[in-house]
Every structure is written in structure tokens, then in C-alpha cells.
Amino acid sequence: MDRVKIGKLPAELTSFVGRRREVGDVKRLLTQGRLVTLTGVGGTGKTRLAQRVATELRRAFPHGVWFVDLPHRNGTDQPATEAHDPDVLACLVGAALGLPMQSALPPLRLLADQLAARHMLLVLDNCEQLIPACATLVDTLLRTCPEQRILATSRELLGIAGELTYAVPPLPTPESQTSPDLKELSRNESVALFVTRAEVAETGFQLTEQNRAAVADICRQLDGLPLAIELAAARIRVLTPLQIVDRLGDRFALLSSSERAAPHRQQTLRACVGWSFDLCSPSERSLWARLSVFDGGFQLAAVEGICADDTLPEAGILDLVTGLVHKSILTFDNRGAFARYRMLETIRQYGQEELGRRGEAASLRRRHADWYTSRADEAERDWFGPDQDRWCQWLWAEHGNLRVAFDFCLSVPDGRERALHLAGTLWFYWLVFGLVSEGRTWLRRALEANAERTRDRAVAQWIDGHLAFVQGDLDTADAQLEAARDLARELGDELTQARAVKRLGAVAMFRGDHELANALLTDALARFEALGEQGASVAHARIGLAMNSYLQGDFAAAVQQDQQVLAICRPRGDRYLLAHGLNNLARVEFALGKLESASAHAHEALKLGRSLPDAMTLMFSLDLLTEITAAAGDYERAATLIGAARNRWQVLSSVRHWTVLAEPHREWVDRTRQALGDAAFAAAVRRGSDFAIDDVISYALGEYVEPSPDPDTITPDVRLTRRESQIAELVAQGMSNRQIAAQLVISQRTAEGHIERIMQKLGCNSRTQIVRWFHDR
Structure with missing residues (x-):
């Protein structure tokens, strides 16, 4: 067995990049509790964070800061077998601390007695494969050593009383929607880490205008995982950043290291993730593999509906998900009404390989597609009503899974009609979220793969015509809507026929042919009413008739139609069509010179837009x-x-x-x-x-309240943007990053990035200093 790595603190052989917020958070936790466990999937940098925290706290502990890397067998990452015994582990820790352990007393009691009066910080690294022994040791020390603090790193909680946990997040990555300048990009922590390590690997490497997009893409694809970024940066010796991006599809083959001194699990990304996989129970491993079919996160109901079977009964799924959260395989997000779980892309790819080895990939993808198609049908049925906001949130959150389901259906011969059905089911999603181009792309692909003259084809043509109309492509809109109307008539599908006629009326109105528009829209309304339709279809038709009347100068008729739209939508709890009806009514009132009522109705429409995308x-x-x-x-x-x-x-x-x-x-x-x-x-x-x-x-x-004067009016050297000033105020109110993200409707990672930039600008290293700065203003 290797000798335990000892010493007050190991020397840092590479520079420590970023993590200012995390260091401050952990230091604060150590003032609130005596045991803090840093958790996180392998490669997030738990050990380096613990070392940096311990280094900064040296002066706070009169009897020192001690680092113990728990023992492994020679040449492996497996724990030494004897170290599973708490007494043996106590001997090893005592030896690491330089304590005499020759007494006849049980080693754990002896260690506790010798440390009882010491005011010290003990760092226990890599506890995950010795959880029972570590838990016993730590619990004993905390009960008998009142001045001792313990900082543990583990992929799984120790699970003892008084344990405070800190989930070490990946580094913030550049936002894909933005294109920051070179200076701002270089301040991003994941980019800074890549550049720092690449400079070591290849002297003269720099972040440039030419390579910045590729570097940012590397960091995003690797989810800000420090180990993966460091391994990718090492490839700069032989590959350009763009070539690295191209090879990340097989990241486990690409990302390895020649650092022989590093633990085996840190020499390759595969070994690092495999180490986490080995920590899981057989059932947890099976669920990990199955969860890899999801894209962009998932809810528990989806896991139960897709992944459960005779080998993984639905009744046990919650416990297995809990275990994977505790082992840092899944991250947990409870900001919405329903908790969501997410895998880092690296963890997901490992699971996909495992799913393939088990021969379950095809069946799980089919079950995934079936479940999401069924849910999309439910969303369409319930869309016009009080659950609109919930379905909006669900659809946006599940966009990645819906895309995966669509792609799978198109990839198998017996799934192509289902792909056409799914693309058509989401018509309101494409419209409400402004995803018109993407919706038309899905519809085009699905229509090209399905030549059969079916109801789903007629629906898809009607929706494609509707989206073409929204884009102003009126010729295509006419062609697709006429094709949908004719096919629906042929098939006896009265509802789709009425919808196509209604939208043809809207196209005629846009072309300025108001007489034809009125005829078509009136015909569509009559068709809907004959079918017994009472909701969205009728409201849509009346919105069109109201606008057509407005454009003809018949304001009385427009008001009458708009009032009926409001009467349909309000009792049903709809907001989307209600907002359109309110805008139309406000426009008529504005034309009549009724500024007060026009303003009131336009404001009401805008308020509805607050909860709609x-x-x-x-x-x-x-x-x-x-x-x-x-x-x-x-x-x-x-x-x-x-x-x-x-x-x-x-x-x-x-x-x-x-x-x-x-x-x-x-x-x-x-x-x-x-x-x-x-x-x-x-x-x-x-x-x-x-x-x-x-x-x-x-x-x-x-309702807008001007923010307090920007700090540059007080301190010329510091300038915060309006958003940064807003976030600083929320920090001063005591909000957590998660609460700030929910308040501002941004991602938690975006909020964290803003706070990091605020700290950099203010030259501080803790949230407490932000609070003090804000109140001192």
C-alpha cells in the first residue's frame, strides 16, 4: 500500500484559476458549521477548491491546516481494503498528522483523545469509496474535538448529523447567444482555465479573434468541467482549438493526459467518469445508462414513464434518482413547480456508451419518443385554458427532448408518420415562442418523409401555411393552405378544412382583399360553430374578422368581434388569444380617440405578455x-x-x-x-x-423604478451595468444565486457569471463585500 500523502498542505503545481465565489462560499460555511463536504461529479475541481480554501484559512487555525489524501492500493485508484475499518483509517490519519499511535487504546479513540484540545482544520480528500469508515471517523472527531473543523471532498455525502454540503459547480461558460469582446471572454472562468493550461502546453498560445469562438465552444461543450477543459487544453500541442471542437464527439478518446504523476482517474476523462460509475449500485448504473436518452434535463415523471420496467420498477425510481443526486451524477433544480434533473454532457455520453453496450439504446429511444409525443398531444388538448402557463414552461424546458424524439421518429421507417404528427401537434409552441423558422424546418423534413395523403399531412400543411404567413411568405402560405384545405376535404376532416379556410382569409386580408377575407373568415367561423367548437378556433376566427373590420374602417363591427373574443377567453383562463383581442380592441379605441381606454387595454395585454413568451x-x-x-x-x-x-x-x-x-x-x-x-x-x-x-x-x-445612481457617479474607477447594479441590489437583499435567477428569469449560471464580474469590477472576493459596498453607496 502506498504511504498516505501527508503534509500540512500539498504544493500547488499549477495556477489556481477563478473560483473566487466558491472559495468565499466554502469559507463562510466553515464559520457556520464544523463539517463541510464538497460534493460534485469527478473532475469538477473539489480537491483544488479544498486546497485553496485551506490555504487561505491557515492563519485561522493555531494548530494548523492538515490535508489527508485517503489511501489507495499501489498503482490503482481503488481504496486500500483495510482502510474500510474506522480504526485502520484512524491510524492512517494519525500517521498523516504525525501523531504517535502506539497506545493500547482503540486507534479511533486514541486519535480523538489526541486531537481533543486542538483548534485545527482537517481536510479529508476523496472520501467517496470509504463512506462508512469516513462517516464514523468524522462523527467521532466532531463529538470529541470541539475546536476542530473538517472539510471533506467526496462524490457522495457522508450522511452524518451537522454536515453542511456544498455542491461544487462546473465553471461558468460563455453564453451561446452572446458574442463578447475578447477581453470580456478572457474573464470567463472556463475560458481563462483553458487559456492558462494551453499556455503551459504550448508556449505562445493566446486567445485571439480567430480562435475565440472555438475556445468558447470547447468550454460550452465540456460544460465547464475543469478536468475536461485541462485535458482538452493539453491537446493544443498537436491540435488547434477548432480541431479539438471537431473531435469532441468522441471526447473519451480525445481527452487523456500524459501526466504520469496524476492519479489514474485524472489521467483520462473516461477513467474519471468510470470511477463515478463504479461507485454506483447495479441499479443506479442501469438508470444512469437509461437517463442518457434525455437531452437538456428531465422531470421525475418522465423518468418513471420511460426508464421503469420489470428490472427497474417504477416504485424504486425515486430512490435511485436520489442516489444519483447524492453521488453527484445528477444535478437538481427546484426553481420551477416541478423539480428537474440534469446530467453534464460528459456524464450523458458515458451513459449512452453504456446503454449501447447493454443493447437497450433503440428500445429506450422509442419509449422516450412515445412518451414525449403523448405529452405533446396532452399539451395541445389543454393549451387553451388555465394551464397555459404550465404548458409554456414545460414545452420550453423540454425542447431538447422534443427535438430528440422528433429526430428518432424520422430515423426509423415506422416512426415517420409519428414525426409528422409531433411537428403538427406543436403548432402553438412554434407561434408563441417565436420559433417559426424551426417549426417550418421540422414540418418540411416531416412532409418530405411522408408522401401519404393522411390527416396528419393535411394538419402539417395547414400549420406550415400558417407559419409561412407569419413570416410574410404569402405565396407559400397560399399554396400550403390550399393544399391542406383540399386534402382535408378529400379525407372528410372538417376541422382542418375550417382552419385552412380561416388562415386563407387572413392571407387575403394581408393582401388587401378585404371582401374575400371577410367571406373566408365568416365561412370558417360558421364551420367551427357547426362543429360545436367553442374555444380557440372560434376566438381565432373572430380576431381575424375584428382586424378585417378595423382595416375597412368599420369600427363598430371590430369592437363587437373583439368583445366576443374577450368573452370567450376570459372564462377559460386563456392569456395568449386574450392578449391579441385586447391589442385589437385597444387599436380600435385609439382610432376612435379613446386614449384612456386604449391605454388600459394595451396595458392589460402587456401584463399578460409578462407570463407568456x-x-x-x-x-x-x-x-x-x-x-x-x-x-x-x-x-x-x-x-x-x-x-x-x-x-x-x-x-x-x-x-x-x-x-x-x-x-x-x-x-x-x-x-x-x-x-x-x-x-x-x-x-x-x-x-x-x-x-x-x-x-x-x-x-x-x-412601474419602472430608476436604479440607484451607477457607482461611477460615486467611485469613478468602477462602472456596473444596469443589470449588474440590479443583481448587486438583490445580493444585498440576501438572495441566493438561485433566487436571483428565478427573480430575473435567467439561468443560475448566468446569475453566477454576473456576480463574478461584479466582484472583479469591485475588487472584492465575497458576497458580504458586495453587500457592504451596496449599502455604503
């Missing part, structure tokens, strides 16, 4: 409020709203094709510019364009 409704509300505000003479506010809307319309540029509305809006923009003058107009527009989406809505509703 429907970007189009939001933008129409903002444009309408801009015009109402300008008409009321508040030109500076109108210009700010113009700026708030402008950037967001660019994302939806393909749908802003209705010149009948766009041209009057441009007139109000010109009138506002003339009233303010070019300089004041430009300044107000810039201010609005800087608003985050939640600020936009608050400002438009008159």
Missing part, C-alpha cells in the same frame, strides 16, 4: 403604447419605447410585414423625432435599447 404580442403592445404615448404628447417616453422595441423587432423582422400597421407607426416615430429634435430623440432611443426585457415591460406599464 409570445414576442409578437409584446411587440404589437409596445408599438401601440408608443403611438398612444406620443398622441398624449409624452414624446420622450414614446422615444424610449421606440428604442425598447427596435432591437426586439429585429429578431422578428420576418414577421413585421403588415404595412397597413407599419406605415402609421412610422408616422408616429417621425412625429416624435420632430417634437424632440434629433439629439434628444437619439438619446431616448438609446436609453430604451439598453433595457432588459423585464425593464421594457415595467417601463411600458409605468
Whole structure:
């Protein structure tokens, strides 16, 4: 057996990068409790974090800070067999601390007696394969040594009274939606780690404009996992960053190290993950493999519905999921109404390989596709009603799983019709979330794979025509809607036929043929009512008739239709179509000079948009409020709203094709510019364009509170953005990162990145210092 690695603290052979927030968090926990266990999947940097915390706390412990790397057999990562005995483990720890252990007393009692009066910090590293012995040892020391603190690292909790746990997260990664400048990207912790290690591997390596996208992609694909990033950086000796990206599909073959002194489990990514796999029970390993069919996280109900069978009974799934969370294989997110679980992509790929070795991949993917298709059907049935918000959240969270289900269905001959069905079922999802292009891509692929003249094909053609209409592709819309109408008539599908007729009426209205539009929309409404439809279809048809009447100048008819839309939607708890009806009603009232009621209805529509991701409704509300505000003479506010809307319309540029509305809006923009003058107009527009989406809505509703003066008015050397100032205030209110993320509707990792940048700008290293700075302002 190797001699236990001893010494007060091992020397750091490589630089310590980032983790300022984590170091501060762990130090704070050690003031709150006497045992802190750092947990996390292999490769997250638990040992390095523990070493750095211990180094910074040296002066706080008169009797020293001691690091004990728990023993392994010669040349392996397996624990020494005898170390499973708490007394043997006590002997080894005593030897590491340089204590005489020759007494006739039991070793654990002897160790406790000798440490009883010592004020020290003991770091126990790699406890995961000695959990029972470590738990007994630690519990004994805590009960008999009142001045001792213990910092443990383990992939699994010790599970004893008084244990505080800290899940060591991966490093923050660059956001895929943003393209920060080189300086800002270099401050990202995962990028900084890659660059630092790459500089060691290849002298002269630098982050450049040419390689920054590839480096950011490496860090994102590796989920910010420090070990994986370090192993990837070592390949800079022979590969460019772009070549590394291309090879990450087989990351276990790519990511290995020639560092012979490193533990075996840290020399290759496969060995590191395999070490975690070996810690699991046979049932946990089986579930790990099956969970790899999910993409982007999952809920417990999905696990029970897809992964359970005779070998893994549904009644035991919750306990197995709990075990995988405790072993850091799964991360747990409880911010929503239902808990979600997620695997790092590296963990997932290992599970996929294992699933393939077990011969279960095809059957699990089919069960996954069946379950999500069934849930999508349920979402469509329940969409128009009080559960709208819940289904919005579910669909957005499960986007990755829906995509995986669709791809699988297309990949097998007997699944292609189901793929067509799934793409059509999600019609409201494509519209509400603004995913029009993606929806049309799914529909095109599915239609190309299904030439049979079926009801699902007619539905898909109707939806493709609807989405083409939203994009302003009116010729394609006409062709697809006419094909859907004809096929539905042939098949006797009255509902799809009525839907196609309704949307053909909308196309005619957009073309300016209001007489044809009225005929088609009236025909569609009659068809719906004949079928006994009472909900969304009827509301849709009346929204079209109301807008067509408005465009013809028949305001009384428009108001009558809009009022009926509201009467349909309000009792059912719908918000999506209600917001459209309110916007339409507000526009008619604005045309009639009823500014007060127009403003009230537009504000109500905007409030509904707060809980819906429907970007189009939001933008129409903002444009309408801009015009109402300008008409009321508040030109500076109108210009700010113009700026708030402008950037967001660019994302939806393909749908802003209705010149009948766009041209009057441009007139109000010109009138506002003339009233303010070019300089004041430009300044107000810039201010609005800087608003985050939640600020936009608050400002438009008159609820926006100007943030406290930026710190640069007090301390010229420090500048926080508006978002950073907002987050600093939430930190000062005592909110956790998770609470801040939920409050601002951003990811926890994004919140963490903002807090790290705040610390860097302020030159502090703890949340407490942020609080003090905020209150000192």
C-alpha cells in the first residue's frame, strides 16, 4: 500500500484559476458549521477548491491546516481494503498528522483523545469509496474535538448529523447567444482555465479573434468541467482549438493526459467518469445508462414513464434518482413547480456508451419518443385554458427532448408518420415562442418523409401555411393552405378544412382583399360553430374578422368581434388569444380617440405578455403604447419605447410585414423625432435599447423604478451595468444565486457569471463585500 500523502498542505503545481465565489462560499460555511463536504461529479475541481480554501484559512487555525489524501492500493485508484475499518483509517490519519499511535487504546479513540484540545482544520480528500469508515471517523472527531473543523471532498455525502454540503459547480461558460469582446471572454472562468493550461502546453498560445469562438465552444461543450477543459487544453500541442471542437464527439478518446504523476482517474476523462460509475449500485448504473436518452434535463415523471420496467420498477425510481443526486451524477433544480434533473454532457455520453453496450439504446429511444409525443398531444388538448402557463414552461424546458424524439421518429421507417404528427401537434409552441423558422424546418423534413395523403399531412400543411404567413411568405402560405384545405376535404376532416379556410382569409386580408377575407373568415367561423367548437378556433376566427373590420374602417363591427373574443377567453383562463383581442380592441379605441381606454387595454395585454413568451404580442403592445404615448404628447417616453422595441423587432423582422400597421407607426416615430429634435430623440432611443426585457415591460406599464445612481457617479474607477447594479441590489437583499435567477428569469449560471464580474469590477472576493459596498453607496 502506498504511504498516505501527508503534509500540512500539498504544493500547488499549477495556477489556481477563478473560483473566487466558491472559495468565499466554502469559507463562510466553515464559520457556520464544523463539517463541510464538497460534493460534485469527478473532475469538477473539489480537491483544488479544498486546497485553496485551506490555504487561505491557515492563519485561522493555531494548530494548523492538515490535508489527508485517503489511501489507495499501489498503482490503482481503488481504496486500500483495510482502510474500510474506522480504526485502520484512524491510524492512517494519525500517521498523516504525525501523531504517535502506539497506545493500547482503540486507534479511533486514541486519535480523538489526541486531537481533543486542538483548534485545527482537517481536510479529508476523496472520501467517496470509504463512506462508512469516513462517516464514523468524522462523527467521532466532531463529538470529541470541539475546536476542530473538517472539510471533506467526496462524490457522495457522508450522511452524518451537522454536515453542511456544498455542491461544487462546473465553471461558468460563455453564453451561446452572446458574442463578447475578447477581453470580456478572457474573464470567463472556463475560458481563462483553458487559456492558462494551453499556455503551459504550448508556449505562445493566446486567445485571439480567430480562435475565440472555438475556445468558447470547447468550454460550452465540456460544460465547464475543469478536468475536461485541462485535458482538452493539453491537446493544443498537436491540435488547434477548432480541431479539438471537431473531435469532441468522441471526447473519451480525445481527452487523456500524459501526466504520469496524476492519479489514474485524472489521467483520462473516461477513467474519471468510470470511477463515478463504479461507485454506483447495479441499479443506479442501469438508470444512469437509461437517463442518457434525455437531452437538456428531465422531470421525475418522465423518468418513471420511460426508464421503469420489470428490472427497474417504477416504485424504486425515486430512490435511485436520489442516489444519483447524492453521488453527484445528477444535478437538481427546484426553481420551477416541478423539480428537474440534469446530467453534464460528459456524464450523458458515458451513459449512452453504456446503454449501447447493454443493447437497450433503440428500445429506450422509442419509449422516450412515445412518451414525449403523448405529452405533446396532452399539451395541445389543454393549451387553451388555465394551464397555459404550465404548458409554456414545460414545452420550453423540454425542447431538447422534443427535438430528440422528433429526430428518432424520422430515423426509423415506422416512426415517420409519428414525426409528422409531433411537428403538427406543436403548432402553438412554434407561434408563441417565436420559433417559426424551426417549426417550418421540422414540418418540411416531416412532409418530405411522408408522401401519404393522411390527416396528419393535411394538419402539417395547414400549420406550415400558417407559419409561412407569419413570416410574410404569402405565396407559400397560399399554396400550403390550399393544399391542406383540399386534402382535408378529400379525407372528410372538417376541422382542418375550417382552419385552412380561416388562415386563407387572413392571407387575403394581408393582401388587401378585404371582401374575400371577410367571406373566408365568416365561412370558417360558421364551420367551427357547426362543429360545436367553442374555444380557440372560434376566438381565432373572430380576431381575424375584428382586424378585417378595423382595416375597412368599420369600427363598430371590430369592437363587437373583439368583445366576443374577450368573452370567450376570459372564462377559460386563456392569456395568449386574450392578449391579441385586447391589442385589437385597444387599436380600435385609439382610432376612435379613446386614449384612456386604449391605454388600459394595451396595458392589460402587456401584463399578460409578462407570463407568456409570445414576442409578437409584446411587440404589437409596445408599438401601440408608443403611438398612444406620443398622441398624449409624452414624446420622450414614446422615444424610449421606440428604442425598447427596435432591437426586439429585429429578431422578428420576418414577421413585421403588415404595412397597413407599419406605415402609421412610422408616422408616429417621425412625429416624435420632430417634437424632440434629433439629439434628444437619439438619446431616448438609446436609453430604451439598453433595457432588459423585464425593464421594457415595467417601463411600458409605468412601474419602472430608476436604479440607484451607477457607482461611477460615486467611485469613478468602477462602472456596473444596469443589470449588474440590479443583481448587486438583490445580493444585498440576501438572495441566493438561485433566487436571483428565478427573480430575473435567467439561468443560475448566468446569475453566477454576473456576480463574478461584479466582484472583479469591485475588487472584492465575497458576497458580504458586495453587500457592504451596496449599502455604503
